[in-house]
Amino acid sequence: MVKLTINGQQHEVTADPDTPLLYVLRDELALNGAKFGCGLGQCGACTVMVDGKAVFSCVTPILLLEGRQVTTVEGLGTHDNPGPMQRAFIAEQAAQCGYCIAGMMMRAQALLQDNPAVSDADIRAALQPNLCRCGTHMRILRAVRRAARLMQTADAGSASKNQ
Amino acid sequence: MRKDYIIVSRRRVLAGTGALVVSFCSVPLLRAQEAQQSRDDAQQLPGSLKTAPFLDSWIRINADGRITVFTGKAELGQGLKTALLQIAADELDVPFAWTTLVTADTARTPNEGFTSGSHSMQDSGTAIRHAAAQVRELLKAQAVERLAVPPQSLRTENASVVAEDGRHLSYGELVSEELLHVRAVATSELKDRAALKLIGTAVERVDIPAKVTGGAAYVQDLRFPGMLHGRVVRPPSYGAQLRSVDTGAVERMPGVIKAIRDGNFLAVVSEREYQCVTAMRALAAAAHWEEKAQLPRQQELTSFLLRLPSQDIAILDQRGPAQAAHKTLAATYSRPYQAHGSIGPSCAVARFEDNALTVWTHTQGVYPDRAAIAQLLGTPPEEVRCIHVEGSGCYGHNGADDAAADAALIAREIPGRAIRVQWMREQEHAWEPYGPAMLTKVIASLDGSGKVLDWDYALWSNSHTERPGGAGALIAGQTIAQPFPKPAPRPIPQPEGGGDRNAIPIYKFASARVMHHFLSDMPVRVSALRSLGAYMNVFSIESFMDEHAQAAGSDPVEFRLKHLEDERARAVVTTAAERFGWSQRLATGHGRGFAFARYKNLAAYCAVAIESEVTPETGRARAVRAVAAVDAGQVINPDGLVNQIEGGIIQSISWTLYEQVTFDERRITTIDWSTYPILRFNAVPDSVEVHVLDRPGQPFLGAGEATQGPAAAALANAIANASGARLRDLPLTRERIKAAIAA
Numbered sequence: 018m019v020k021l022t023i024n025g026q027q028h029e030v031t032a033d034p035d036t037p038l039l040y041v042l043r044d045e046l047a048l049n050g051a052k053f054g055c056g057l058g059q060c061g062a063c064t065v066m067v068d069g070k071a072v073f074s075c076v077t078p079i080l081l082l083e084g085r086q087v088t089t090v091e092g093l094g095t096h097d098n099p100g101p102m103q104r105a106f107i108a109e110q111a112a113q114c115g116y117c118i119a120g121m122m123m124r125a126q127a128l129l130q131d132n133p134a135v136s137d138a139d140i141r142a143a144l145q146p147n148l149c150r151c152g153t154h155m156r157i158l159r160a161v162r163r164a165a166r167l168m169q170t171a172d173a174g175s176a177s178k179n180q
Numbered sequence: 181m182r183k184d185y186i187i188v189s190r191r192r193v194l195a196g197t198g199a200l201v202v203s204f205c206s207v208p209l210l211r212a213q214e215a216q217q218s219r220d221d222a223q224q225l226p227g228s229l230k231t232a233p234f235l236d237s238w239i240r241i242n243a244d245g246r247i248t249v250f251t252g253k254a255e256l257g258q259g260l261k262t263a264l265l266q267i268a269a270d271e272l273d274v275p276f277a278w279t280t281l282v283t284a285d286t287a288r289t290p291n292e293g294f295t296s297g298s299h300s301m302q303d304s305g306t307a308i309r310h311a312a313a314q315v316r317e318l319l320k321a322q323a324v325e326r327l328a329v330p331p332q333s334l335r336t337e338n339a340s341v342v343a344e345d346g347r348h349l350s351y352g353e354l355v356s357e358e359l360l361h362v363r364a365v366a367t368s369e370l371k372d373r374a375a376l377k378l379i380g381t382a383v384e385r386v387d388i389p390a391k392v393t394g395g396a397a398y399v400q401d402l403r404f405p406g407m408l409h410g411r412v413v414r415p416p417s418y419g420a421q422l423r424s425v426d427t428g429a430v431e432r433m434p435g436v437i438k439a440i441r442d443g444n445f446l447a448v449v450s451e452r453e454y455q456c457v458t459a460m461r462a463l464a465a466a467a468h469w470e471e472k473a474q475l476p477r478q479q480e481l482t483s484f485l486l487r488l489p490s491q492d493i494a495i496l497d498q499r500g501p502a503q504a505a506h507k508t509l510a511a512t513y514s515r516p517y518q519a520h521g522s523i524g525p526s527c528a529v530a531r532f533e534d535n536a537l538t539v540w541t542h543t544q545g546v547y548p549d550r551a552a553i554a555q556l557l558g559t560p561p562e563e564v565r566c567i568h569v570e571g572s573g574c575y576g577h578n579g580a581d582d583a584a585a586d587a588a589l590i591a592r593e594i595p596g597r598a599i600r601v602q603w604m605r606e607q608e609h610a611w612e613p614y615g616p617a618m619l620t621k622v623i624a625s626l627d628g629s630g631k632v633l634d635w636d637y638a639l640w641s642n643s644h645t646e647r648p649g650g651a652g653a654l655i656a657g658q659t660i661a662q663p664f665p666k667p668a669p670r671p672i673p674q675p676e677g678g679g680d681r682n683a684i685p686i687y688k689f690a691s692a693r694v695m696h697h698f699l700s701d702m703p704v705r706v707s708a709l710r711s712l713g714a715y716m717n718v719f720s721i722e723s724f725m726d727e728h729a730q731a732a733g734s735d736p737v738e739f740r741l742k743h744l745e746d747e748r749a750r751a752v753v754t755t756a757a758e759r760f761g762w763s764q765r766l767a768t769g770h771g772r773g774f775a776f777a778r779y780k781n782l783a784a785y786c787a788v789a790i791e792s793e794v795t796p797e798t799g800r801a802r803a804v805r806a807v808a809a810v811d812a813g814q815v816i817n818p819d820g821l822v823n824q825i826e827g828g829i830i831q832s833i834s835w836t837l838y839e840q841v842t843f844d845e846r847r848i849t850t851i852d853w854s855t856y857p858i859l860r861f862n863a864v865p866d867s868v869e870v871h872v873l874d875r876p877g878q879p880f881l882g883a884g885e886a887t888q889g890p891a892a893a894a895l896a897n898a899i900a901n902a903s904g905a906r907l908r909d910l911p912l913t914r915e916r917i918k919a920a921i922a923a
Contacts, residue, residue: 040454042408045268049401050394053571054523055605056457059853062523076430091394102432106392110384110819113827114257114573115391116524122392144861148853150523151257151573156823174323 019079023048024092034080039063041079049172050090050119054148064120065089065133071127073146089117093126101171102126104165106157113151121147125161133168140165186196224366227306228252228483232290235318236360238311241270245339245352247272249308252292253300254284254544254568255387258550258884259820260300264383266816267305270378271312273336274351282384284546284568291352294545294647295574296708298783298882301816305880313368315360322354373876380874382819387570399542399569400527404598407529408437408454411460413446414607415659417471417847418705422446425467427516432629433459443661447590449599457604473845474808476703482514484607485619485640490697495674496684500691503633505625507731513720514841515910517614517704519850521858524572525603525765526579526612532586532595537564539591541584542571546646549581552648553588555664556657562590575831577647577707578612579603585656606851611655614841615709616642616702618679620720621747624689630732631742637721641679642699643669644712672712676780682714682889686778687743693767704843710828711888715835716910718889719896722775723908726897735815736774736897737762745807748811749778751873752787755809759871760789769793769903770804777886784812784871784883788829788890794896794905799918801899803833803865806891811873812883821883822870828887834859836892 018029018167021038023046037056042048042065045058051074054062058073065074066088094100099107102122121144128135128143135143140161149157222230225244232238232252240248249268255261261281269276282288284295291303316336324331326349333344342348390397415422427439430448435455440447448463476484523597529540537557543549546566554561566584574580587601603611619640625633651657652664672678680696693724709715729739737757744750753776766772776787791804806829815821838857842849850856892910900906905920 032452036454040457041450044453047403048394049396049398052398052400052524053602054525055853057605057852059605060523082440089394090392094393096389096393096395099389103392107384107388110382110388110823112257112388112824113259113522114570115388115397116257116522116572118391119394122794141861141864148523148858148860150521150575150831150858152827152834153823154830154859154861155826155868158861158864175823 020083021079021087023086023087024089030079032079035078037075038065038077038079038082038087039074042074048089048091052116052119054117060117061120061124062117064123064147066123066127069127069130071124088123090122093122101165101167105167106160108161109156109163111153111160112154113153117147117149121149121157125164129161129165129168133165135165137162188585199277225364226310226368228290228292228303229307229364231292232307233363235311235315235362235364235677237290238308239272239315239360241351241355241360243352243355245278245350247274249279249281250289251281251304251308252284252290253304254295255570256544257570257573258293258824259385259817261387262383263301263816263820264308265386266306266378266383270310270376271631272311272316274339276378276383278339286546286550287565291547296544298779298884298886299729300564300882301880302882303599305816309370310368311364313370314364317369318359318362319351319354321361323349326354331350334354360514373562376705379814379816380818380876383817385820385865388876397570398524399540399571400524400602402529402540402600404529404531407598407600408449408451408594409456410447410449410587410599410601411456411604411838412601412607413460413464413467414611415444415446416469419474420444420469420471423468423470425463426535427463427466430463430466431460433462434825438593439463440590443660443663445589445656447586449590449594455569462471471846473844474703475845478842481516481617482619485617485699488699488701490640490699491671493671493696493698494693495677495696496692496694498692500635503627503690505633508623508625509724509727509731510621510623511724511727511908512619513716513908515618515716515719517617517706517840518835519609519614519841519856520575520578520612521856522572522574522578522608522711525605525608526583527571527600527602528584528587528685529598529600530584530591531598532591535563537588537591539564539566539584539588540569541566542574542580543584544574544577544580548648549584552581552587552651552654552657556585556651556654557588557592575710576615577645581648582611582655585654587876589660609695609851609856610848611705613646613705613707615715616644616679616706618713618716622720622724624724624728626728626732630734630739632687632689632728635685635689636693637683637685638695638697639679639683639713640697640699640716641713642702642706643671644678644681644706644708645672646707669700669702671696675782677713679713681712681780682777683717684781686746686749686781688742688745689743704841711779714777714885715832715888715892718775718777719892719910722777722890722893724897726773726900727906740774740776749776749785752776752785752809755871755873756787756789756807759809760807762789766791769902770797771900773894773896773898773899773901775890775897779882779886784810784881784886786810786825786886786890788887788894790891790894790898792895792902794899794903794917796903796921799914799916799921801837801912801914801917802863803895803898805865805867806894807869807871808887809871809873810883810886811875811881813875813878813881815872815874816880818872818874821872824884825870825887828867828885829891830859830864832888832891833895836862836910837912838897
């Protein structure tokens with residue numbers, strides 16, 4: 018049994034410890050967000066956050082993840098109550114087929130959680146590991162910029178409340 | 181057997197839902213004369229009403245007023261669901277939120293063939309719009325009787341018919357079971373342009389919220405109770421024969437249910453997905469294959485294509501009397517095999533139960549896929565149901581149909597259990613049917629006034645559609661012990677064309693000839709890739725137009741306008757040039773390029789201007805910005821259209837700068853994203869602008885593939901303008917650019 022913390026919830030999973038996280042998320046925990054794209058860490062469709070850093074879940078065995086916080090796109094909000102990153106992607110209509118998008122969002126989330134005051138060049142550099150085949154790149158960039166604004170506003174809002 | 185018309189053969193009320201389910205089959209019962217009459221009548225009907233003429237094939241209304249819209253087309257990520265619902269809701273006068281859409285399903289929807297060729301709005305959108313208008317008028321006619329008022333005193337709004345005195349009846353109250361089960365008529369009372377509320381507006385896509393929150397959005401996300409996972413082991417190369425395989429050790433691995441071998445078809449089924457991947461790797465290691473060296477030499481691909489036997493078709497011969505040429509230019513262009521490269525490998529779920537098979541698939545054609553799978557299994561098509569569920573974007577014929585067939589073969593071995601089969605990355609890359617390699621040669625002359633006198637164009641290409649078809653088009657059908665013969669490749673005739681799509685120049689030339697050399701020997705597996713031959717033909721024609729403009733000492737945009745008579749074509753060219761700032765000076769090392777085409781010479785018009793920068797020392801080229809103008813007729817969802825055009829430009833930049841399938845004498849060697857690199861964020865333009873020329877009242881024109889050719893040629897022209905190097909062989913790699921600059 019490996020103990021995992023996914024989106025703040027504890028899970029004891031029965032998969033072998035060398036199983037990549039992606040298969041546990043999808044097959045054992047029925048989470049759709051992370052996608053199988055290549056299994057090689059080349060495309061980013063499987064990207065999730067581990068302790069706030071973007072990682073390829075397709076090449077990360079679960080035995081490395083005990084005691085760490087795993088976040089998937091399901092952890093950013095829900096259909097009825099979407100989080101800032103999700104609201105930004107909806108507002109910019111930043112998807113065509115959408116298969117790469119959850120991975121893009123998780124990599125962008127890791128970037129913005131670290132520092133929401135990023136430049137356009139920072140966003141492009143951060144998203145370099147993730148592929149999109151539909152050519153939705155311009156919208157993805159706009160959505161991440163919008164998410165950065167939303168997150169900065171939210172931070173400012175919570176900061177002012179705390180004063 | 182006749183398949184020219186369909187009639188409703190059976191209807192029954194689904195228990196509990198109250199909805200009607202209608203299934204279709206061809207029934208050669210009508211007398212010949214009636215059949216002919218009904219065919220003639222059907223030919224008058226708009227869009228896909230021609231093949232599915234009953235209104236309730238497209239629109240049903242429940243007693244509670246909820247609307248279900250049916251389409252035989254599939255959502256491929258192009259926003260089809262939203263656009264079709266906009267059309268239906270607007271023309272019916274119902275709230276958008278009250279409508280739901282059922283997409284391609286052989287048990288529920290009309291047969292609209294393939295979702296391809298940018299036909300969805302023309303075929304299905306047109307059918308749904310007319311069906312909705314006719315349904316609205318039928319409901320109004322019911323209200324005339326019930327309210328005893330003249331028809332002109334009634335209006336429709338919010339899913340109700342409203343009289344002048346304020347009395348109203350909801351659609352749910354007006355509808356009765358048989359009311360909508362009538363044949364469509366040829367003309368409809370379509371709403372006036374001014375009355376449209378949804379058509380022409382940027383309604384948000386209905387599918388995006390689930391896609392960004394981890395909802396079940398794809399066939400990959402289907403989970404059924406007791407579902408098992410299957411993986412195939414593909415041969416290492418085309419035509420490889422499985423000499424021996426010991427499946428025993430694999431079958432003893434944890435979670436493994438079964439290993440399946442049928443000739444060269446090899447698969448394994450497990451309880452859990454990763455167990456299955458592990459078992460698949462072990463099975464692949466246990467298999468011994470005999471391979472043949474049968475692929476052409478990559479370095480000699482163009483001469484290989486020229487040596488293949490060809491069927492020569494003169495698709496245009498309008499040669500005028502010979503005139504004295506001022507200048508004559510000749511050029512040869514080439515394109516390698518290029519991959520669809522879906523980010524998600526193909527996937528399907530199949531369940532065989534009570535002698536009937538259900539397949540959930542991201543195929544572009546549920547009906548043709550059903551026919552192929554039925555043939556593969558040797559069962560009647562009625563015992564197979566194919567249901568479209570979205571997959572990763574396909575951009576044409578990728579591995580979807582093959583994965584569906586794999587799942588079907590495996591499911592038959594394990595009745596009662598749903599089997600989910602997903603390909604691995606290297607399987608998608610090595611086994612998808614690629615966009616064919618092509619070669620074009622063009623010779624043309626200028627007269628003294630700088631106009632093209634004569635134009636002689638020839639292209640060499642394999643088939644651009646090897647879709648099923650039959651079981652012989654499927655990898656499973658080709659690899660089982662009793663294989664099905666591959667169907668003989670056939671060219672797609674003009675005016676749409678296949679390899680020769682857009683090979684006929686849209687420009688007015690005094691004299692022109694176009695030859696299509698159709699090559700039926702296919703050493704590499706090929707089929708439809710977004711825009712088919714249009715990508716290469718527009719790249720060639722529009723590159724050559726620039727070469728001529730330069731020879732004539734003319735501005736490239738002016739040169740095109742000089743040969744262009746169609747006012748809508750001129751409008752997109754002018755708009756793109758103006759919005760780009762065509763006459764502005766650019767920074768040193770930057771260049772501008774322009775290109776234009778009307779997709780298939782009958783669908784959307786699209787002009788693209790690109791600014792590129794080229795670093796001579798490295799040969800690295802980048803598209804800095806792109807500006808497009810598009811005329812797709814009446815626009816349903818402007819943001820959806822812009823999304824398609826933006827995406828097409830970026831995808832085409834990727835094809836054009838980086839992409840080629842490579843192989844040695846036996847094997848495909850581009851098997852992942854490191855061996856087949858595509859555009860990443862560092863090469864994304866600074867900006868992509870799309871200007872839409874809306875044409876309210878004009879027919880919908882397919883636009884999903886319209887930018888592939890123009891973006892490629894605009895980029896090549898921009899690189900030539902920036903560096904002085906004219907590249908005619910795709911892709912325009914940095915090595916080639918660097919070598920051309922040095923030459």
